[in-house]
Amino acid sequence: EADIYQTPRYLVIGTGKKITLECSQTMGHDKMYWYQQDPGMELHLIHYSYGVNSTEKGDLSSESTVSRIRTEHFPLTLESARPSHTSQYLCASSESRTQGNTIYFGEGSWLTVV
Amino acid sequence: SQQGEEDPQALSIQEGENATMNCSYKTSINNLQWYRQNSGRGLVHLILIRSNEREKHSGRLRVTLDTSKKSSSLLITASRAADTASYFCATRSQAGTALIFGKGTTLSVSS
Numbered sequence: 001e002a003d004i005y006q007t008p009r010y011l012v013i014g015t016g017k018k019i020t021l022e023c024s025q026t027m028g029h030d031k032m033y034w035y036q037q038d039p040g041m042e043l044h045l046i047h048y049s050y051g052v053n054s055t056e057k058g059d060l061s062s063e064s065t066v067s068r069i070r071t072e073h074f075p076l077t078l079e080s081a082r083p084s085h086t087s088q089y090l091c092a093s094s095e096s097r098t099q100g101n102t103i104y105f106g107e108g109s110w111l112t113v114v
Numbered sequence: 115s116q117q118g119e120e121d122p123q124a125l126s127i128q129e130g131e132n133a134t135m136n137c138s139y140k141t142s143i144n145n146l147q148w149y150r151q152n153s154g155r156g157l158v159h160l161i162l163i164r165s166n167e168r169e170k171h172s173g174r175l176r177v178t179l180d181t182s183k184k185s186s187s188l189l190i191t192a193s194r195a196a197d198t199a200s201y202f203c204a205t206r207s208q209a210g211t212a213l214i215f216g217k218g219t220t221l222s223v224s225s
Contacts, residue, residue: 006156033212043157043202043215058212090156102147103204103213105156 003027006091006106013081013113021076021109023091032074033103035090036060043090049074050096081113120203120219127223133190135219137203138183144206146179146186147213151200160188160201193223 004025013019025032030051035043035058045058049068063085064078074093078085091106121136139146145164149157163170163179163186170177176189190197200220204213 031212035215040200040220042217045212045214048212059214088154092156102159102162103149103157105149105158107156108154110154 004091004093004104004106006089006109008109009107010110011112013111015082015113017081017113019078019081019111021089021091021111023074023076023106024072025074025093025104025106026072027093027095027104028071029093029095029104030071031094031096032068033092033094034058034064034066034074034076035092036062037088037090037108039088047076081111083113086111086113120201120216122219123217124220125222127193127221129194129223129225131193131223133193133197133221133223135188135201135221137186137188137216139186139203139205139216140184141205143181146177147204147206148175148177148186148188149202149204149215151202151218153199157202190221193221195223195225197221198223 007022032049034047036046037043044060046060046062047066049055055066064076066076089109092103094103119138147162148160151157161172161177163177174191179186200218202215202218204215
């Protein structure tokens with residue numbers, strides 16, 4: 001059972017609003033990730049972090065930003081939400097020393113921008 | 115660009131039947147993993163197979179890997195309604211950072 005938590009699970013906001021999706025893990029994992037997934041579609045890596053103060057952009061360009069000030073916390077922020085940002089955002093983590101780099105996922109945050 | 119491609123995109127079977135899903139990938143890999151996603155939920159790791167392994171079992175799951183064909187298959191035996199979910203293969207290249215996921219196979223098991 002993975003100890004990785006995302007809030008909110010569901011969010012409906014208006015265009016232009018600033019939002020932050022929270023992600024916390026209690027497993028002490030050094031690596032954390034954000035994936036974006038549209039319904040019925042594949043996952044796209046948008047951000048990842050190898051540790052505190054380390055953040056990198058993923059394969060899919062995203063207008064969101066992330067920060068990693070604490071090991072357990074990896075929030076994602078959209079400064080000005082648009083309808084095109086409507087999607088599911090999945091946070092995940094893994095431990096570098098674990099062979100295979102198995103990833104543990106949170107339950108996801110469904111964002112709808114109207 | 116996507117690394118893995120699952121086939122078929124959707125699969126509908128009856129309880130008790132076996133379900134087979136395939137995954138093809140493009141580059142050399144370190145390992146290949148299969149994940150399961152229930153509707154509207156996060157992904158759960160099922161099984162990992164390393165590049166030097168050809169077959170692996172875990173309960174009702176059987177995974178094969180053919181690195182010469184850059185393909186893998188996931189077999190679920192004696193399927194149950196609770197197996198209804200989307201199944202994704204994920205690969206990590208030898209120089210890769212994070213896992214790259216395919217588009218997934220949606221499995222529907224009816225009782």
